[in-house]
Amino acid sequence: MEDTLKQITEAVIVVLMLGGAVCACIFKDLLNAVIATAFVSLMAAILFYFLQAPDVAMAEASIGAALTTAIFVIAIRKTKRFEE
Amino acid sequence: MRILISAILLTILVLGLAFALVEIPFGANQINSSLKPGRHYLENGVDETGAANVVTSVVVTYRGFDTLGEVTILFIAAIGLGAVLYTRGKRLPEVKPQPASLILQTGCRFLFPLILVFGTYIFIHGHLSPGGGFQGGVIVASAFLLVYLGCAEKKIARTGLAATESFAGLVFVIVGLAGLAIGGSFLMNFLPQGTVNTLFSAGVIPVIYAAIGFKVGSELAGIVGDLLEKSQ
16 A cells, blocks of 8 residues: 555656656746756655655755756846747 | 768777677666675675765765766866856956845845755765765855855855865865775775764765865855856
8 A cells, every 4th residue: 555655656756757847848938947947856856765865865956956946047147038 | 981980980889888788787686686786785885884874885985986086077067167257357347236135134144054054964974864975065055055146245255165175175085095095995994984873983984075065065156156246
């Protein structure tokens, strides 16, 4: 029972990640795309935690979801926000 | 002619990679396969390195040279960014940053030391609990990011960051070379291992993780500062 629940949670997380990745590709507003990328990273971190890899989950959450997003947002602020 | 040469080179590359990788049983259960590094790490890692966290014993001891490579890659990336944003000579127009609200400034001032302490805790305890030099270093860098964003009028001493980074990198290499001199192999664990699960255990692992934490933290803080201050 517990195993099934865990597998369902993991499947939901993977589907959410796929959705976030597709959104990041099709959004024309680059700020939204960056937020979608950060969402994918955060979900990946949660998935790593479920798969018993807390070290990787920490790295993914801090680098992928936090610092990369900040650097992308700075880059967008210095350039253009909308894709043509 | 060029197509022919590139096709030949591509064939050589593909054949070389195929011959190199054909022996590795991809997809097989690695724990029970004929190559058993994973099982060896799990069974003997704690006894051999004294680190309670097996991932740390792999990252810093068994695969320590790879970690040095990772740190070097990060260093080269920071140098590349600095070269792209190099602005000495031409003066940037001095932009007076708009002061943040009182709530944001007080929040930054309150949170900055707490985040620093948390990042330090993560990399000091890397051999005991999940986390390590890279994760703790990124958390330290995020504290600097908070200051850059929230208290824009505070100037962060860039030379201090650069000096910390160089010193931490030197400590990593010197510890590795000391292992070579004393123990006979690069990054050999030459300090006493102590009792497992205490802070001062696992020999050189906490030293190396502290060096990595300082290096990654100051490096990423420098990258964020470069992006925010030098570019326009």
